[in-house]
Every structure is written in C-alpha cells, then in structure tokens.
Amino acid sequence: MPQRDSFKKPMVIESTSAPLPPLIAARHVTMDYGPARVVLEGIHCDVQRGEFVALLGPSGCGKSTLLRLVAGLIPVTSGSLTVGGQDPAEARRSQKLAFVFQDPNLLPWRTVAANIALPLELSGQTRQEQSQAVDDILPLIGLMPDDARKRPRNLSGGMRMRVSLARALVTHPDLLLLDEPFAALDDVLRQQLNEELVRIWLARSWTGLFVTHNVAEAVFLAQRVIVMSSRPGRIAADVRIPFPYPRESELRADPGFARLCGDLSQQLREAAR
Amino acid sequence: MNTVVNRILQILMPPLVLFGLMLLAWQKCIDHYRIKPYLLPSPRAVCNALWTDAAMLQRAVVYTGSAALCGFVASLVLGTIIAFAFSQSRMLRSAGYPYFIFLQTVPIVAIAPLIVRWCGNGFQSVVLVAGILSLFPILTNATQGLLAIDPDLFDLFRLNNASRWQILFKLRFPSAVPSLCAGARTSSGLAVVGSIVGEFFVGQSTKHYGLGYLIEATNSNAQLDRLFAAVLTSTLFGISIFALINLVSITILSRWYDGPVEQRQ
Numbered sequence: 001m002p003q004r005d006s007f008k009k010p011m012v013i014e015s016t017s018a019p020l021p022p023l024i025a026a027r028h029v030t031m032d033y034g035p036a037r038v039v040l041e042g043i044h045c046d047v048q049r050g051e052f053v054a055l056l057g058p059s060g061c062g063k064s065t066l067l068r069l070v071a072g073l074i075p076v077t078s079g080s081l082t083v084g085g086q087d088p089a090e091a092r093r094s095q096k097l098a099f100v101f102q103d104p105n106l107l108p109w110r111t112v113a114a115n116i117a118l119p120l121e122l123s124g125q126t127r128q129e130q131s132q133a134v135d136d137i138l139p140l141i142g143l144m145p146d147d148a149r150k151r152p153r154n155l156s157g158g159m160r161m162r163v164s165l166a167r168a169l170v171t172h173p174d175l176l177l178l179d180e181p182f183a184a185l186d187d188v189l190r191q192q193l194n195e196e197l198v199r200i201w202l203a204r205s206w207t208g209l210f211v212t213h214n215v216a217e218a219v220f221l222a223q224r225v226i227v228m229s230s231r232p233g234r235i236a237a238d239v240r241i242p243f244p245y246p247r248e249s250e251l252r253a254d255p256g257f258a259r260l261c262g263d264l265s266q267q268l269r270e271a272a273r
Numbered sequence: 274m275n276t277v278v279n280r281i282l283q284i285l286m287p288p289l290v291l292f293g294l295m296l297l298a299w300q301k302c303i304d305h306y307r308i309k310p311y312l313l314p315s316p317r318a319v320c321n322a323l324w325t326d327a328a329m330l331q332r333a334v335v336y337t338g339s340a341a342l343c344g345f346v347a348s349l350v351l352g353t354i355i356a357f358a359f360s361q362s363r364m365l366r367s368a369g370y371p372y373f374i375f376l377q378t379v380p381i382v383a384i385a386p387l388i389v390r391w392c393g394n395g396f397q398s399v400v401l402v403a404g405i406l407s408l409f410p411i412l413t414n415a416t417q418g419l420l421a422i423d424p425d426l427f428d429l430f431r432l433n434n435a436s437r438w439q440i441l442f443k444l445r446f447p448s449a450v451p452s453l454c455a456g457a458r459t460s461s462g463l464a465v466v467g468s469i470v471g472e473f474f475v476g477q478s479t480k481h482y483g484l485g486y487l488i489e490a491t492n493s494n495a496q497l498d499r500l501f502a503a504v505l506t507s508t509l510f511g512i513s514i515f516a517l518i519n520l521v522s523i524t525i526l527s528r529w530y531d532g533p534v535e536q537r538q
Contacts, residue, residue: 073428092432099432105425109447122433122443 021085022046023175023207024070029079031065038232039065043079045226045235049174052201052208054222056215056264058272062233063211067177070209071099083175091175098168100178104160106152106167113148116166123171133170140200141166158189165197169204178210182217191249194220198247215264219257220247225264229271236271239264314498322502329487330506337468337483338510340396344403345464349457351404352411359412360419360445361437377409381467385474394475399483402471407460411453418452419445454522461518465511484510 024047032038039062047053055063068074069081072088083091091097098119106115114121116137117130125133138145141162152160161181168176182190194217201208212218218225219241227237241260243251251257296316302308303315310318323330355373359366385402392398422445430440472485484507491500 068428071428071432073431093434097432099429101425101429103425105423105429107426107444107447109450118429118443119433122430122435122439 020049023049023051023084024209025080025082027080029066029069029076029081031062031069031074031077032232040069041232041234043233043235045238047207047209049207050205051224052210052222054218054225055209055211055228056218056225056268057213057228057233058230058268059213061228061230061271063228064179066228066233067099067179067209067211070175071097071177096174098171098173098176100164100168100176100181102180102183104152104157104164106160106163108152110151111148112143112150112152112155112163115152115163116148116170118167119171134166137166137170140203141169142196157185158193161185161193165200169200169206172204173206175207175209178208180211180213183212183214190214190217191220191252195247195249197221198245202246215261215268216252216257219243219260219264220251227264227267227271237267239267311495311497314501318498319501319505322496322498323505326499326502330484330502333482333484333487333503334506334510336481337399337465337472337485337507338514340399340468340471340483341403341464341514343400344467345407345457345461347400347404348408348411348460348464352408352456352460353415353453356412356415356419356449357441357446359416361441366416373409373412376405381406381470382473385470388471389474396481398475399468399471399485402474403464403467406467406470407464410459410463411456414452414456414459415449418449421452422448451526454526458515458518458522462511462515465507465514469507 024045026043026045029040029043030038031040043066055066057063065074069076070083070088072083072090072092075089081088084094084096086094106112107118110118113131113134116134120130120133134148135145138148143159143162143166147155147159152163155163164181182193185193198221208221210218210221222241225237225239225241226235227239228234229236239260243254243257300316303313314322355369359369381402384405385398388401388405389398392401419441426444426448427440430444435443468483469485469488472483473489476482476486476489484503487503488500488507491497491503
C-alpha cells in the first residue's frame with residue numbers, strides 16, 4: 001500500500017491528543033456487477049476531514065463509481081465504506097454531503113436562483129431562508145445578483161458550472177464530491193475555475209474528493225492525488241502534493257509542478273496498461 | 274413587426290398559391306369534362322354553399338368545437354393523471370397499458386355506435402368519442418416524458434433526499450411538459466376528428482347539430498356542394514384548433530424550456 005500523508009492545510013488543527021477519525025474510510029472495498037464485471041477491487045484508503053484529494057485515473061477505471069459509492073448512490077459489494085463513521089446512505093440523509101456532476105445538470109425551467117435554492121427547497125426551508133442563502137453564495141461563486149434571475153440557457157458553459165457549484169455549496173456540506181466538473185470546459189476556463197475552487201475551499205472548510213483524468217488539474221487542486229488503475233479499478237499510487245496554499249496560476253510555471261505532473265503522467269500511463 | 278408579417282407570409286404563401294392552382298385546375302376539369310354536380314361540385318358552387326350555409330355552418334362549428342374542446346380537456350386531464358400513476362408503478366403500467374393500446378387500435382367507427390347506445394343520443398356521447406380518440410397521444414407522450422428523466426438529475430434529487438412527491442412534481446412533471454405539449458398538439462386534431470365521427474352516429478337528436486351531422490346529411494341527399502362546404506369548414510376548423518394549441522405550447526416551451534423539440538438547434 002503506498003504511503004498516506006499527514007499533510008494538512010493550515011486551517012486544520014494539528015492534533016495534540018488522539019487523531020481524529022478519517023471522514024471517509026474505505027476498507028477493502030469491492031464493487032462489481034457479477035463476477036465477470038468487477039469495477040473496483042480492494043480499495044483501501046482514508047480521507048481526513050478538511051482534506052482535498054484528487055482521484056486520478058484513465059477513463060473507465062471506476063473513479064466515478066467510487067465517488068457514487070461514497071455518495072451512497074450505489075452500494076458496495078464487499079468491504080466497508082464509511083463517511084463520518086456512518087454508512088454513506090445514512091450520511092447522505094444527514095445532508096452533510098454534496099455532489100457536483102460532470103454536466104451542470106441545471107433544471108432549464110428554473111432561474112439560476114431557483115436552481116441554487118433547490119436543495120434547500122427540498123429540505124423544507126422557507127423562501128426567505130432560501131433567498132438569503134442564495135444571496136450569500138452568489139458572490140462566493142463569482143456570480144452577479146443580476147445573474148440570479150436568468151435561466152440556464154442564457155448562461156455560458158462556465159457560468160452554468162458555477163451555478164452547479166453554488167447549488168452544491170449552498171447547504172454548507174462537510175464533504176463535496178466532484179465528478180470531473182470542468183472536463184467539458186476549455187483549458188483557460190478550466191484553469192480559472194480550478195483557481196476559484198481552491199479559493200472557495202480555503203474560505204469554507206469542506207472536505208473535497210475530486211475525480212479527474214487531467215493530471216495538471218489534480219496536481220493544482222489537491223493535497224493528495226490517488227492514482228487509479230483500470231479493469232478492475234485499484235489504487236495504483238497515493239501521492240502527496242507538497243505545494244502550499246493558496247495556489248495561484250503562477251504555480252503552473254513552477255519546475256516542481258511540471259516535474260510532478262510528468263511523474264504522475266508516467267504513473268497514469270502505467271496504470272492504464 | 275415587419276419581420277413577423279414577412280415570416281407569416283413566407284409560411285402561408287406557398288400552400289395558398291398551390292391551393293389557388295388546384296382550384297383553377299378543378300374548375301377547368303369540371304368545365305372540360307362536364308362533370309355532374311352530384312359527382313363533383315365546382316369550386317364556385319362550393320363557395321356559394323359556404324356563403325348560403327354560413328349561419329348553419331357557424332352553429333355547427335360551435336357545437337362540434339364545444340364537443341371537441343370538452344373531449345380534449347377531459348383527455349388532457351385524465352391522460353396526465355393516468356400517466357402520473359403509470360410513472361409511479363411499473364406494475365400498474367404493464368397492467369394498464371395494453372388496454373389503452375386496445376382503445377387506440379380498435380376502429381373508432383366500430384365503438385362509436387356502442388357509445389351512443391350506452392350513453393344516449395346526445396352531446397355526452399360526442400364528447401366521449403372525441404375524448405377516447407385524443408386520450409392516447411397525451412397518455413403515451415406524458416408517460417414517456419415522466420419516465421425519461423436524466424439519470425443524473427434523478428441522482429441529484431436522491432442526493433438531496435427528495436421524497437417521491439417532490440420528485441414527481443419538481444422533477445418529473447416539469448421535465449415532461451415538452452412531451453405533454455407534443456401529445457396535446459396531436460390530440461387536439463384528433464379531438465376534432467373524434468367529435469365529427471361521434472356526430473355521424475349521434476345524428477340530430479335535438480335541434481343542435483354539428484359538422485359531422487351536416488356531412489352525413491348532405492352526403493345522403495347528394496348535396497355535394499354543401500358537403501364540400503361542410504368538409505372544408507371542418508378542415509379549416511381542425512387546422513385552427515391545431516394552430517391554437519401549437520401556439521400555446523410554443524409559448525410555454527420557449528419561455529421556460531429550450532423550445533419545442535423540432536425547433537431546437
């Protein structure tokens with residue numbers, strides 16, 4: 001098993017007594033659709049509270065499936081997986097978890113504000129609470145008050161993704177699961193949103209699990225990158241990213257960044273074989 | 274404003290020009306082959322019939338239109354409610370669906386006399402025939418729209434612990450509106466056809482009668498000019514109902530959705 005690190009961002013208090021239990025604890029997790037179709041095998045890892053971890057792997061390696069297991073959307077076949085000490089489905093019911101999909105998945109018949117407020121509306125909050133929460137989240141996510149009244153079809157791809165992110169963050173989740181959210185965006189926009197995501201992560205104390213197949217994105221965002229191999233999906237490497245936060249665009253020009261990206265690309269190629 | 278007029282002209286001109294040419298050819302054929310009026314009336318005779326029967330046709334349109342509208346609204350409400358039930362239970366769907374297919378495939382002219390026998394010689398039977406004919410497109414389209422939910426959107430609602438009712442009213446129903454509109458457009462035309470067919474069998478029970486009865490009566494009296502006038506009125510009426518429902522659905526769809534499916538880019 002590759003080493004797990006104890007790197008933490010500054011806001012996480014270093015423990016002086018007993019270490020805190022991990023937020024996500026996967027123990028020999030296997031997920032399959034029958035013996036012939038094993039998707040994930042022997043997944044064994046922890047994610048600490050407040051940590052930002054990227055799951056990096058080739059297409060079809062089961063990284064999105066792993067994210068759905070953590071979200072409690074599908075059950076594990078064997079092994080154990082807990083989120084905050086609870087079964088993932090239980091954790092989901094306690095509303096401490098949010099998910100950002102690859103597509104923004106906005107409801108076209110709702111305005112931006114109504115899309116963002118959806119999780120609050122479903123949990124029975126009053127209209128006043130909803131609109132207060134939407135007003136609070138808009139500046140954090142880089143949206144103007146005027147944008148709140150627009151409909152998704154009047155927004156650009158990047159703006160739609162911001163709305164999707166706002167909808168996930170509006171409930172103040174402890175754990176944010178992101179399934180290749182910026183994969184469909186152009187490179188410049190992707191980098192810009194990566195920088196903003198880091199800023200939001202530093203401003204709010206959530207734990208992030210970010211699925212991507214883009215090496216530079218994983219290295220830029222995360223404290224740890226878990227590299228997955230495919231067919232069946234296994235953890236091939238667990239790499240600590242040493243760059244301090246806040247991370248700005250200049251980091252991408254750092255020789256250390258390029259070297260780490262190169263190493264991870266090599267590991268990714270080996271994992272894909 | 275000018276662009277709207279131009280657009281309307283662009284849509285209307287080609288079929289109108291073709292219609293004019295056809296009328297001309299029709300009149301020429303009548304003159305040339307000396308066709309008897311009880312076989313094919315001349316366009317001029319049809320025009321005269323339209324003019325002289327105008328008041329009667331108007332009353333018939335109101336009668337047929339009311340029956341078609343009642344049948345259409347009933348099938349819209351009932352079809353949506355049944356589709357709601359179908360979307361909630363696979364068992365209910367597989368139990369009930371074959372019977373609606375049966376209703377769709379059985380010839381309406383075969384069951385219309387039965388309906389008249391059971392429900393009486395009156396407006397209610399015409400409404401029922403119109404309703405039966407227009408129910409199926411609404412039911413199938415609405416059921417399909419309620420079931421064809423993007424799996425990610427469904428997951429989004431599950432992740433937020435949405436109840437079954439919340440999923441139905443905040444996700445399934447709004448997602449199904451474009452399909453429901455498509456079904457309604459098909460059904461609106463069928464409701465008119467249904468009420469005309471219904472009137473064939475109901476006949477003139479009271480002093481009220483509709484286009485169906487006029488078609489039936491003028492045909493048996495070999496008054497072909499009046500028959501053509503009634504058929505033409507029915508067609509124009511059907512087109513206007515279709516256009517009206519189309520306009521309503523385009524208004525709904527372009528305001529809240531990405532527009533009707535066929536107009537999306």
